[in-house]
Amino acid sequence: MTGADHQMMKTRARENPFASERVERLLVFEPEWIDLNWSQVMKRLEDLDYRAAVVGPHGSGKTTLLRKLKTDLVQQDFVVESVFLNEQKKSLDESVWQRLARIDGDSNKKVMVMLDGAEQLSWREWRRFRSAAYRHDGLLITRHSAGKLPVLLETETRLEMFMDFTRRLAPDVGFEDVVLKRIFTSTQGNMREALWQCYDLLAEGSVSGAG
Template sequence: MKAGENPFAPGRLERLLGFDPALAGTSWEALEEKWRALGCRAAVTGHRGAGKSALLRAWAKRCDSPVVLHFNEQRRRLNEADRRELAEGGGRLWFIDGEDYLHGRDRRELRHAANAAAGIVVTRYRAGSWPELIRLTATPATAAILLERVATSHADRFRADLEQRFRRCSGNLRDLWLECYDDLAGRKVL
C-alpha cells in the first residue's frame, strides 16, 4: 500500500478528524463560555495523544489571526521569532501547544507576555498555574468512533483488537493511528 492510500496517513488524519467537542462531552459554545468565565486564560490538559493539540488547532482555526506556538521535547525554548510574534500579538488570542515543555525562565517570560493577549489557551499534561478548561481522556470507545470516521473500509480489520491496541499504546491515539498505519503498510507491529 502506498503512503498516500493509507487511511492513517498523518495529513489525512488531520484533515478528517480534527477535534470534535461532542466526543469530549462538550461543545464549542460550552468551552468558550467556560474559558471566558476563567478570565480567557486556561489550560487544556490530558495525557499524550488524548487530543489536546487537535483541540488547540481546531480552536485556532475558528479565530482571526491568532498567535500559535508549538513546543515539544525537541523545542523547549522561546526563540527570537517567537518573541517577535508575542510582542506583535498583543490584543490577539494566543494558542500555546506544549507550554509545559518550556524551560522555567521561558515559561515565566511567556506568562508575563500573555498579559498583553486578548486571551490564551495552553496545552499541558497538568493544569499547573493555569486554570483547567478541560481534561481530555481518550477511551477505546472514542478510538472506535474515530476509526469508523477515518477508515470505514478498514474498520473490520482493526475492530476486533482495537481495545488491545489502545492499551498497548497506553491510550495515546496518535500512537494508535501510527500502529494502524504501519500495520496497513505491512510493517511489523510490536
C-alpha cells in the same frame, strides 16, 4: 506465498486510510465527548477571562482542539499568535519573543496567544512567557497536566473513540476488536500513536486494506 502475492496485500502510502493528512482531518477532539458543546467551551473561555489551559495526555487531540479554537477566535475578530513546542523544540527562540512584543490588536481586535506544549518550558521561561503573554487579551495553553492556568477542558481518549476513528477512517478494513484493543492498550491511549500502528499494519500487509 510468493513475493508478488505478499506485495498485493500491502497498502501503498497514497492509499493508506491512516495517512497523516486523513488522520489530521478527523482527529479533532469533540467537546460532546465530555458533555459540552462548542458554544459552552467558548463561554467557559470567556468566563476564564481568556486565560486557560487545555489539559490531556499525549495524542488526545489537544493540538487539533487548539486549532479549532483558533479558527473560532479568529472569526470572533481575535488576532491569534501561536507557538508550538514539543520534545524536539523545548524552548522559545528570540523570534518568538520579538513576535510577542510586536503583535498588536487594534480597537476592534483582541490578541490571543496560544502555546501548545507548555510543559516543555522551564519554570523561568514559563514565567517570562506568561508575563509577555499577559500583556495581551488572552493566553491559551495545552499541557499534559493541570497547574499553570485554570483548566478550560480536559481531553481524554477512550477505546470506543479509537474504534470509532478507525471505522470512520477505514470502513473497508476489517480490524478485529481484539486487535484494536491491543493497539490501544499498548500505546497507553495515545490516539495518534495507535492510528499510526494501524497505518503500519496496513502498510506491512498484516491486515487486508484498500491497497
